[in-house]
Amino acid sequence: MQRFLFFIDHTSVWVGKTFGWCILALTLATSYDVFMRYAFRAPTDWGYDASYMLYGSLFMMAGAYALSRNGHVRGDVLYRFMPIRWQAGVDLTLYFIFFFPAVIALMYSGFEYAKMAWVIKEHSALSPDGPPLYHFKSLIPLAGFFLFLQGIAEVVRCVRALKTGEWPQRLSDVEELEKQILKDAQQGMTGDEILAAVATGKHKEDKQ
Amino acid sequence: MTDPQVGVLMLGLFIAIILLGFPIAFTLIALAVGFGYYAQGNIVFSLLVQRTYGVMSNDILISVPLFLFMGYIVERSNVLERLFHSLQVAMKGVPASLAVATLATCAMFATATGIVGAVVTLMGLLAFPVMLKVGYDVKLSAGVITAGGCLGILIPPSIMLILYGATAGVSVVKLYAGAIFPGFMLAGLYMLYVVGRTLINPRLAPKLPTEQTDIPYVQIFKMLLTSFVPLAILITSVLGAILFGLATPSEAAALGALGAILISIGYKRFNISMLKESVFLTARTSAMVCWLFVGSWSFSSVFSILGGHEVVEHWFTVMQLSPIQFLILAQIIIFLLGWPLEWSEIIIIFVPIFLPLVKFYGIDPLFFGILVALNIQTSFLTPPMAMAAYYLKGIAPPHIKLTEIFAGCLPFVFMVIIAMALLYIFPGIALWLPSVLY
Secondary structure, eight states, rough: OOHHOOOOHHHHHHHHHHTTTTTHHHHHHHHHHHHHHHHOOOOSSHHHHHHHHHHHHHHTTTHHHHHTOSSSSOOTTTGGSSHHHHHHHHHHHHHHIIIHHHHHHHHHHHHHHHHHHTTTOOBBSSSTTBBBHHHHHHHHHHHHHHHHHHHHHHHHOOOOOOOOSOOOOOOOOOOHHHHHHHHHHHHTOOOHHHHHHHHHHHHHHHHO | OHHHHHHHHHHHHHHHHHHHTTHHHHHHHHHHHHHHHHHHHHHHHHHHHHHHHHTTTTTTTTTTHHOOOHHHHHHHHHHHHHHHHHHHTTTSSTHHHHHHHHHHHHHHHHHHHOOOOHHHHHHHHHHHHHHHHHOOOOOHHHHHHHHHHHHHGGSOOHHHHHHHHHTTOOOHHHHHHHHHHHHHHHHHHHHHHHHHHHHOOOOGOOOOOHHHOOOOOOHHHHHHHHHHHHHHHHHHHHHHHHHHTTSSSSHHHHHHHHHHHHHHHHHHHHHHHHHHHHHHHEEEEEEHHHHHHHHHHHHHHHHTTTTHHHHHHHHHHHTTTOHHHHHHHHHHHHHHTTTTTHHHHHIIIIIHHHHHHHHTTOOHHHHHHHHHHHHHHHHOOOOOSSSSHHHHHHHHHSSSOOOHHHHHHHHHHHHHHHHHHHHHHHHHHHHHHHHHHO
């Protein structure tokens, strides 16, 4: 079962991280576009379409990755003080009442939407000679699919937490700096040690 | 039940479910689909996908991941330590110099990164022990770090104003122009408070021993040149390009991210693993923010189809508020929402509910946005849910009590309220610059 969980986790993480590189492409493409505009008075004709496509692909396809890291915001005023079994019970119920219907609706409507774009071979109308839009629109049902998959893994986690009273482990991954620092401090590192770890980028996990 | 009543039920259900702690983005989508199906049948599916595509192709939100990326790179480029040390020696003549330098460092670093947690924990490790060692008052030291770290979400180029701009349909450029003076005013009030209290009671912030501050001016200048100047150039060029219309916010953000990479190369900190960390964190945080938009835009479309907005408007008209009373009530509600919720949720989900009312009372949405931006500072600083205080507590020496940190935050919350009052009495602080520039 653990292997099945990690397989789904790995899939979501891999998809999210791969599309994450869109941010570097977005940075470079937009900078190039601005540079061409001011240096040669020759802005690219693909710059605008490329920018929203890179941005849209980035966040849509990272949705399941964020879910696998428990990265979607919760209003956790009460939630964080609940015993773990309660948390798991609430989550499990709401995954079925809210999450799956929402994601299935997104897949269904996204599929119809993308199909239409493929049928009419839709191109962007925002720039002359606009690039095709159907690949981009196909990301909607695809993002829904990966969320659905990750949702299954989360449901399995809830069931196991209900049984054992402990949340199953998640894959280790890069954390926000403040979380990393707080973790270091909890593990008894001194302030200077933590600062040195931050300065070199080498935290304890990395050494293992 | 009439449709508007169903709309109110939808809002009530949403608030109840938020408190259960389920990921909000999916709660919003599900409620939109469920109630939308009740109201309009199958049309809700095309509404959902159009709102989703609306977020995917929104040209304002493009700058969100870019500014996040810039922030993560700056955060990892080791500029903070240099910045603090150089500002500390450069300000040695000022009363409470360490506290003022801490405020300035926090404000500047937070402006460049836009992230609250990192600057509070890092400065808690860097500046807090130094201040305690020299004998600074614990509360004052805790207050400057927590309050200073939060300034980054107000002072442009801040991500919060982009989210407000996208939600309220106000130009981000105008919001940036409007937020500059209020941001500086708040930072100035913080500094005035620190200096003023020290002048009244010098024991709060003893003078540094002279051997620590006795550094020749040439060297101080050199230190500033390698820490303060690059970061200042980065921030002002990003902001300047936006304000003078040389680049759109997203273009300026892209150049800012590129500039951040160059700075980290300059500090010999750039490598593949820090790039990967920044890329992956950007992906996760962008997904979190933008999926919240997908949920919120679907939700508020269905809410307004059901006529929920009219009900809320009706409640307010029944109360027969004057515009001033409405403004104060709205700010109190947003202040209270800052306890259970994070600022991104307040801006993306609750501001759309207030906006029709803002127009109804004839208040400039730009002005309202700046007030909200000031107000949200308090959500990090007001006990019991002050995130900034918990971050500091997490890394502070064990003998520092959470209550001491809370007590340190409170005077700065009062400064925020004073700033809001000043802004209300003199709206020109926010509205003058946008009116001159555009």
